[in-house]
């Protein structure tokens with residue numbers, strides 16, 4: 752079961768998770784050219800070793816331990832994590848399109864500051 756990054760990452764994107772990931776499976780990193788254009792970061796589902804180090808590192812609780820643990824209003828982002836690949840323009844566009852649709856579909860939740868959004872999702 753891979754770990755999943757969700758929408759509180761969108762305005763935050765501070766890469767604290769990247770710094771603690773032992774297998775470098777979270778992208779894009781700050782030193783990768785894709786970083787500027789990526790709306791959020793993504794965990795490669797096959798490279799993640801489920802160590803859990805990224806969860807407490809995230810200042811906005813954006814990371815869930817499994818697809819099952821991901822809240823209902825964030826489940827569309829499971830696919831965004833799954834399809835994103837650095838250096839693959841089509842895969843990046845697919846992931847970003849999912850994120851864009853996610854943001855557009857939930858204006859009320861996305862209006863909540865990133866640091867408070869995890870709690871708002873939990874109550875849905």
Ligand code: SF4
Nearest residue numbers: 772799800802803805
């Ligand atoms: S659970 Fe571990 S391996 Fe997976 S993304 Fe988080 S830090 Fe990286």
Ligand code: SF4
Nearest residue numbers: 760763765766768809
């Ligand atoms: S630590 Fe959290 S907010 Fe920061 S980049 Fe990682 S998932 Fe996004």
